[in-house]
Amino acid sequence: MDLLGLLNINQLAVALSKLNMFPYFDAAHYIVSVMSLREQPGALDVSRRSPFACWFSAMLYCFGGAVLSGIIMAEAPIEPLANSTNILFASLMWSVHQFNNSPHPIRLVLTAMKEVTRTWKVMGGVTQASRKYKDSLFVMIAVGWAKGAGGGLMSNFEQLVRGIWKPETNELLKMTYPTKVTLIGSVLFSLQQCQYLPIQRPQLMLLYTVFTVINKTRMMLLGSSFSLLAVVESTLYQVLFARPVSCSPLTNQSNSSSEVKSTSCVTNGSTPPHEQDKKKNE
Numbered sequence: 001m002d003l004l005g006l007l008n009i010n011q012l013a014v015a016l017s018k019l020n021m022f023p024y025f026d027a028a029h030y031i032v033s034v035m036s037l038r039e040q041p042g043a044l045d046v047s048r049r050s051p052f053a054c055w056f057s058a059m060l061y062c063f064g065g066a067v068l069s070g071i072i073m074a075e076a077p078i079e080p081l082a083n084s085t086n087i088l089f090a091s092l093m094w095s096v097h098q099f100n101n102s103p104h105p106i107r108l109v110l111t112a113m114k115e116v117t118r119t120w121k122v123m124g125g126v127t128q129a130s131r132k133y134k135d136s137l138f139v140m141i142a143v144g145w146a147k148g149a150g151g152g153l154m155s156n157f158e159q160l161v162r163g164i165w166k167p168e169t170n171e172l173l174k175m176t177y178p179t180k181v182t183l184i185g186s187v188l189f190s191l192q193q194c195q196y197l198p199i200q201r202p203q204l205m206l207l208y209t210v211f212t213v214i215n216k217t218r219m220m221l222l223g224s225s226f227s228l229l230a231v232v233e234s235t236l237y238q239v240l241f242a243r244p245v246s247c248s249p250l251t252n253q254s255n256s257s258s259e260v261k262s263t264s265c266v267t268n269g270s271t272p273p274h275e276q277d278k279k280k281n282e
Contacts, residue, residue, distance in 0.1 A: 013202035016209065021120055023089065028113035030093035033061040033151065035107065038097075046162045053161055058094045059087070060158045065150030069125050069143050073132065108220055115212040119205055122148035122182060126189045137190055144186030149179045177219070177227050181212055184229070 019025075037043055037058050047054035060067070066080040081087060125147025126140045133139040146153060152171045159166060171179055185208050191197040192204050215228055 009206065010203070013200075013206040017202040017205050019116075021117055022086075025113050025117050026086070026089065027093060028110040029117045030062050030090045031097055032107070032110050032114045034058050034094050034097045037061050040162075042162060042164065053163075055091065055094060057158050057161050059090060060154060060161065061151045062090045063150075064152075064154045064158070065121055065125070065147045068146040068150035068154055069128065072143055072146055073128065108217065111220060112213045112217055115216050116209055118148050118178075118182060118212060119185065119209045122185045123189050123201070123205065126186065126193050130193050135194055137194055137196075140190035140193055141183075141186045144189055145183050148185065149182035152176055152179045177216075177225070177229070180229055180233075181215070181227075185212070 037054075043054070043057070046057070063080040063086075067077045070077050070079050122144045125144035128147070129136070129140040129143035149171075151158075155169065155171055156165075156167065159169075168174075175183075188197065188204060188208060189201075192199060192201060197204070219225065219227060
């Protein structure tokens with residue numbers, strides 16, 4: 001990547017890769033996660049009926065990636081609870097922002113900081129998988145995806161904690177933007193880890209972070225759910241999954257085949273069965 005070197009971005013990329021997420025960026029992640037939970041239907045009612053269930057749901061939002069990646073790696077899912085500092089810190093953010101909404105400009109900054117933490121979570125999951133399963137590309141992708149988007153992927157379990165069961169909202173069936181962009185990041189970092197992508201890790205971290213922050217900020221400022229991934233998704237769908245116009249369903253194929261058989265009987269000089277029955281009755 002000589003272009004990045006000419007633009008003096010290498011130093012910025014290295015400085016970004018050494019950035020510490022605790023406490024400011026982690027706090028932004030916890031606050032935005034709690035605010036996202038408050039926006040779920042019935043979340044405020046649960047907080048009044050059962051504060052413990054509300055707190056447990058908030059912890060799943062905050063540490064769902066660590067829990068899900070631990071399950072995939074055959075590790076204890078309660079391992080995130082071993083870090084008492086993070087649990088207490090997330091609980092403090094939950095108690096402060098449980099009944100308060102941050103102004104839109106502040107939330108914009110916090111969301112941008114949360115997108116920065118997404119890069120570290122995905123990269124951490126890929127690195128964790130590479131230590132145990134070397135050169136296993138798909139394992140790295142799965143763990144990195146779970147680490148970065150575990151809160152969304154575990155949404156059905158989190159809903160059960162609040163007494164709600166909506167299987168049609170499965171994240172695999174209807175992927176949200178965070179889940180999609182995390183999957184893309186996991187693929188990129190896994191390819192870089194396996195040396196299939198000719199780019200250094202700090203540079204990839206910088207490019208991915210800039211993309212996620214700018215795209216998420218644009219979506220919030222415009223108040224639109226349209227993302228740049230929609231064009232790529234539409235193209236891939238048309239190329240890989242769209243059914244050609246000439247190909248018809250099985251029912252139409254069976255009907256057309258029966259019509260072809262009947263017409264072939266007529267052209268060969270033979271009488272179709274239903275015509276033969278008419279002649280017998282006559």
